[in-house]
Amino acid sequence: MLESAALGIEQQRYQIDKDRAKSVIEKALAGREARTGFFATNFQPEKPFIEIAQKYGIQTNNEAFCLNALFMTTPFVIAQNTGQFFNRITDAKLLNDYAWIFDPSTAINETTSDPNGVLRKACLDYFRPAGYSVNALGQWMHNLSVLNEKHQGDIRNFFRECEDDAVKVVDALVVRPRAKSSEKTGFRRYGPKLARLFVQWVNQYELYVLKNSGEVGVPVDFQIARVLIQTDAIPLSEPVQAHTITHKVLLPMFTELCNENGFKPQEVSEALWTIGSVGCSNRRHEDCPVASLCNRMISRNPYDRGGMFDPTDVGRFKKQ
């Protein structure tokens, strides 16, 4: 049972225009497929990193390396520019120098005298986490210990314990939305969005075969949510808590739409995220495949102030 399924009832509290949401997704997918507008350049910032990690794993005859590295890296994909972040860490020489931090036994054993000092400094040097994402470092250490002690330093053992089932992997990582660390007996720092993102990448780049990969749904964030709101697929009459929209309304809706229309969650995720982040951030409305359905641009500010999506806040853009 996916943790989100029980939340479907929240949908009924908001007037979802599923037909319109379907149209938005179809246009977004068409834009992605055509590779035009802001889909003309690379819209998969994680791809070059995964490629050099795969290469390093092959060179060093370490089958677990790429998966371990991706698992340990994904929690940093938060509160910062994803493209910037992957550009920073995608450097073969840099990865070569710091690859040991992804090898749990080496990283932990070689730094036993001062694990927090040596390992923490190496992580800072490698990831160079900006701003809020520094917070991820503490839990990063915790996850490395869990990987070492409970899963013999190989994330594939964690997958096997989840019966190689993508849905069980997500449930095991999330436990429940907003779970406390003390509730999480295993890995931390993976919530509903990041857990789905990780599984999506594992499947997309064929790093490991997980069954039911198509069943976990779409990793929903601010960018994706605002595309649906701006296009009136979710018409709001008053400010609504962003968390309610992203996790209680959109997550189940995307799963339904994908199942009903045969959309691939990964493609929906990529297409909408690119539109929301690249398109809206850079105000390239002329390049946007859903421009004809969109009538405003929701500002980021209300989210920071009250955690709300405000339908009256049209930010820096309103269609004439």
Next chain:
DNA sequence: GCTTGCAAGGCTGGCCTATG
């Protein structure tokens, strides 16, 4: 004067436990 690159920066709701 422009673009590009970089780094720094808090707040929320909902759940839980502890306290009176």
Next chain:
DNA sequence: CATAGGCCAGCCTTGCAAGC
């Protein structure tokens, strides 16, 4: 029983400096 307080996933924008 009420309420106070702790906890935590999740979330890019902005201002400055350097390079053209």
